[in-house]
Amino acid sequence: METEKGESSSTFKMGNSAQERSLPYVPNCYAVPPSYEPRDALDSNSETIPTIDISRLKGSNDERRVIVNHGINQNILDDALTVAHGFFELPAKEKKKFMSNDVYAPIRYTTSLKDGLDKIQFWRIFLKHYAHPLHRWIHLWPQNPPEYREKMGKFCEEVRSLSLEIMRAITESLGLGRDYLSSRMDKNGMQVMAVNCYPPCPDPKTALGLPPHSDYSCITILLQNLIGLEIFDLSAHGSSGRWVLVPEVKGALKVHIGDHVEVLSNGLYKSVVHKVTLNEEKTRISSRACIVWVWTTR
Numbered sequence: 001m002e003t004e005k006g007e008s009s010s011t012f013k014m015g016n017s018a019q020e021r022s023l024p025y026v027p028n029c030y031a032v033p034p035s036y037e038p039r040d041a042l043d044s045n046s047e048t049i050p051t052i053d054i055s056r057l058k059g060s061n062d063e064r065r066v067i068v069n070h071g072i073n074q075n076i077l078d079d080a081l082t083v084a085h086g087f088f089e090l091p092a093k094e095k096k097k098f099m100s101n102d103v104y105a106p107i108r109y110t111t112s113l114k115d116g117l118d119k120i121q122f123w124r125i126f127l128k129h130y131a132h133p134l135h136r137w138i139h140l141w142p143q144n145p146p147e148y149r150e151k152m153g154k155f156c157e158e159v160r161s162l163s164l165e166i167m168r169a170i171t172e173s174l175g176l177g178r179d180y181l182s183s184r185m186d187k188n189g190m191q192v193m194a195v196n197c198y199p200p201c202p203d204p205k206t207a208l209g210l211p212p213h214s215d216y217s218c219i220t221i222l223l224q225n226l227i228g229l230e231i232f233d234l235s236a237h238g239s240s241g242r243w244v245l246v247p248e249v250k251g252a253l254k255v256h257i258g259d260h261v262e263v264l265s266n267g268l269y270k271s272v273v274h275k276v277t278l279n280e281e282k283t284r285i286s287s288r289a290c291i292v293w294v295w296t297t298r
């Protein structure tokens with residue numbers, strides 16, 4: 001076993017990755033160098049993450065100020081996390097039916113982005129699938145766990161209407177009108193769901209679940225069962241910024257502005273740089289919906 005530690009990233013291809021095999025050590029190719037990922041800058045004061053009550057967005061003009069009353073039933077959120085967890089607990093053979101390296105595949109199960117090519121691997125397993133229009137894609141989704149399609153489908157639909165509501169508020173605030181983006185989302189929009197699993201990691205200080213990145217979406221809505229998500233707060237420490245741990249508030253959804261809205265707003269709205277850290281004891285599950293506006297089709 002000792003000698004495996006030093007093996008190259010290509011040894012840990014999807015289906016055979018350290019996180020899928022629950023290796024009791026972190027192989028060298030998962031070690032994130034300090035220069036790549038400074039670890040000492042975490043702000044443990046998670047109060048800096050605002051909790052926004054969205055219920056007023058749907059009200060009268062006066063009430064539609066900004067924004068945990070998102071209107072999605074707690075059962076729908078709990079069920080989405082339960083079926084997601086259930087999928088990752090299936091035998092490898094079942095999950096591998098969806099294994100693919102094609103980033104355009106409408107459904108794929110994989111580990112790192114360019115599995116086998118990336119120098120650094122990340123302690124994450126995920127299932128990604130298209131989710132809108134639901135009737136077009138749902139037949140491709142896992143039939144195991146048996147309730148996956150129904151429960152995840154419900155979550156996707158609810159999260160989509162919430163996203164459109166938020167988009168209306170954003171484009172209205174930009175002076176573009178409430179329907180500027182939302183009205184384009186049926187013909188030129190996509191919803192991409194990523195269901196992520198971060199198994200317990202034997203050395204969470206060495207590896208990462210996901211490296212710092214922003215999302216290419218207009219907006220992203222994220223549901224998590226455990227803490228682990230950190231965002232980079234640009235305004236902290238003068239403007240040198242620092243990492244802030246997003247707290248787990250039961251029933252709350254995390255909303256990230258994506259790159260697209262940053263561009264659309266000429267930088268008035270900033271896309272959120274975020275990463276995922278690991279823990280030694282528990283499996284972390286997250287479901288995130290990216291609402292994307294596509295200009296061109298393949």
Ligand SMILES: O=C(O)CCC(=O)C(=O)O
Pocket residue numbers: 194196210215222224228229274275276285286288
């Ligand atoms: O698991 C999370 O909290 C974040 C997931 C994420 O950033 C992604 O899927 O791109």
